[in-house]
Amino acid sequence: MIPQSFIQDLLNRVDIVDVVGKYVQLKKGGANFMGLCPFHNEKSPSFTVSPTKQFYHCFGCGAHGSAIGFLMEFSGQSYPEAVRELAQSVGMTVPEERDRLPPGQRAEQQARTVALSDVMTRATDFYRRQLRGAPQAIQYLKGRGLTGEIAGQFGLGYAPDDWQGLEAVFGGYRDDNVAAPLVEAGLLIESDKRDADGKPRRYDRFRDRIMFPIRNTKGAVIGFGGRVMGQGEPKYLNSPETPLFSKGTELYGLFEARHAIRETGYVLVVEGYMDVVALAQLGFANAVATLGTACTPVHVQKLLRQTDAVVFSFDGDSAGRRAARRALEACLPHVADNKTIRFLFLPAEHDPDSYVREEGTEAFATQVRNAMPLSRFLLQSVTEDLDLRQPEGRARAQYEAKPLLQAMPAGGLRLQIVRELADATGTTPAEIEAICGLRSDPARVGRFAQPRPRTRRQAPTGLEQRVIQLLMCYPALSARLDEDARALLLDGESGDSEVLAHLVSVCDSVEGEVNFAAFSEHLAQSPYTEVYAVARTAVLREEIEEAPAIQDFDAAITKLLAEPLRRELDGLQAEVVAGTADEAGKQRMRWLVGEIHRRRQLG
16 A cells, blocks of 8 residues: 555645646646646536646546546556656655665666666667568558558557567677567567577567557557468467566557547457557547457456446357456456446457448447447356256356356446346345355445444535535644534534544544645545535635635534524424423523524624
8 A cells, every 4th residue: 555645745746737738738727727628528628727726627527636546547547557657757756666675676677667668669660660661561551451640650560570680779689788678578589599609599579570569558668469461370479478568467559549438438349459450440449459368357447447338349259259258257346337348249250340341330330339238248148058947057047147246346236137137047136145145235345335323414514515625625624623513513413414524534634734636635535435526626616715714614613513503493493383392492492592693693
């Protein structure tokens, strides 16, 4: 875990205007900066970046967050990746990394990464230059319907049919200093055979192949895929595992597809590099591919950071079905009620590229729209080829479903699948949950699940919402609550919001100065993210200065403290109307009227 104190310090040093400005053209508009939202299509700017709050917010699509959140949403980086990139930009070292490696080793590792990145960049440029002088490679790409523009967009190149082609860029392979980073980057292979001087024979891994650069989410080349142009094997040759590259975590085309994924609202996962490039040529620029491996849970997690909708495209043959089943299993730990995962099975004679060319873009778009939902594919997978009229068939379906259901987080989708499986096998949902060993209380399962106080409500009133807004801007305001106010507002059974109680507790725990972005980042880990999101949006619509905020806070608290008195007064008035009030009650009622009036005057 990265300490929250480090995140607070990092966001105090980073300027979000600089971070966002690298990707979005911003113009000054009053106290804030405005631009076209990078997360949805718009013609008039509704995307605002606040230098004072160090926060961005789009009033069109609702996207919002700190500098960390922006990198995660824009580049698809994980939380640690975004933190590391920001930390590097301001010369900070993430404590996680510092604790793991001594300073000398850490510097050596960073230098090694920089050196390997430089090697990959130079190799990419070499392959691209070679393509221009390789008519057979150009003809092959044209034969696949690709233009020079799309080849340039994806950085396609050509590895010449030469055992030492990269020597033209890096120098002789006999020099260990030249060869070492090339071997480590996966560009050279060292043979077990030795020359007369005892040096290992070294030769290019990629020869006579179309080269597909594989980029990370920041656009840096970390590996290559090489495709033969004829009938050679293997058809695709990938970079080996290196310090920069891991096939089980990276996706081809994700960097190039990121804008189209946001525009279309979904990502299309296909099986080959050429499919990705060809589909981009044909108007489906939101396609990505795994790197010659089965889809992994890490792949799925990375995709769902980019979009809420994923469509997997597979061939309709038995191999395609097996690949789809592996993708299904990879998806299950990451399904959520607000995410959509579907499976598209094309006719066995087609891949996506050939289908679009033969049937047209609209026909393929229809196939995508009609792709099979994950729930239906799961149920189909566990019931196909079984005779559900027989007890043995129904029992086998439940047996097959058990590990799949156990892999899913509890929630609405799993509940619906359980109900459908129960209907299909002639049982009840409760019996399916018992057979499969599922927890039957999904509402209590989750990262922030905890018992709810009996008497508090979760939704804050309008007045409480204002207090929440002010505390989010200035957490130190919580110190203005005395013991009586805390007892009445936060600890009593008067119905006051548990959200307010939580926020005051968080404010009390803050050490030192904290800006709006850092505090919001901290609140994003709480059980009340939706309430805080509403308050945050309201805060971003106005500039709240500290002095007026103090006055506003004190007035709101005064009015809130009067609320229990108002409820008591309402009860006594009801007794008077009903004729059941005694003299003591009437005296108490008169006092309450005066006290409420006095507190209102103070507010």
